[in-house]
Amino acid sequence: MRETTEQTLRAGGLDPAEVRRVIVTAFAEDLGPDFLDVTSVATIPATQMDTADLVARADGVVAGLAVAAAVFEMVGEVTGADGGAGAVEVSLVAHDGRRVARGDVLATVTGPTRLLLTAERTALNLLCRLSGVATHTRAWADALTGSKAMVLDTRKTTSGLRALEKYAVRAGGGTNKRMGLYDVAMIKDNHKFAAGGVAAAYRRVRAAFPDVPVQVEVDTLAEALEAVEAGADFLLLDNMTPATLTEVVAAVGDRAELEATGGLTLDVAARYAATGVDYLSVGALTHSSPILDVALDLRTE
Known part of the structure; x- marks a missing residue:
């Protein structure tokens, strides 16, 4: 987890150590005892690099972008593969608490393709959940x-x-x-x-x-x-x-x-x-x- 991500989490009142605990638990649930994504390892060369965008599929309020960034930044460290910690570079485009529209790019990630796809579901599970809570809360506010x-x-x-x-x-x-x-x-x-x-x-x-x-x-x-x-x-x-x-x-x-x-x-x-x-x-x-x-x-x- 990069220092800038830790700073963003702290600025939002989140403990980076607590976020790390959640992410490691989520990875363990998804990747099993060997922390292995069998599909990505089997189908994608270790040297392949790609860029991907996190894109809103509906209008709402975004929350959890730094949490999702931490997922991508930690995936190499947790799996012990493809460059280790920080192998994926994350650029946040949107900001938590902002309204977003369908089709908006929220963040961009670049790194080993295996790692991008291994981290995908864990990052999205957390980002979609937190953004859903923020969207519902905004309706009440x-x-x-x-x-x-x-x-x-x-x-x-x-x-x-x-x-x-x-x-x-x-x-x-x-x-x-x-x-x-x-x-x-x-x-x-x-x-x-x-x-x-x-x-x-x-x-x-x-x-x-x-x-x-x-x-x-x-x-x-x-x-x-x-x-x-x-x-x-x-x-x-x-x-x-x-x-x-x-x-x-x-x-x-x-x-x-x-x-x-x-x-x-x-x-x-x-x-x-x-x-x-x-x-x-x-x-x-x-x-x-x-x-x-x-x-x-x-x-x-």
């Missing part, structure tokens, strides 16, 4: 234009890809919530039930982890007021109608940040944002986004 509400992601991510998918949410104009169970305490219905109520659960979390942010899921106006009076400054308003959300916003005021959550869809996004909540959380950003189709086309000239 656009739907909230004119309101103060921002769209949040959740922990409903693909196992092993959370950091990358949350990066794609940012690239699409969304906002990240907690990364996991360790950085923010979220008191949900089962916690309230087990602890004996909203206030009791909040006090226990605050006593055990005084420096960790605490968020509380509430189902009614009464619960919202109970949570705020206990000290909560971030409430998840679960499965509330716009009318109820409006009541909660008026009753809580600026004592807490308010997030609407539960079954939200794009066609009602503006209506929920108009209630005055600060956030709409949407698990579908990461668990149900279709990919943005991107292909690798070898140049024929």
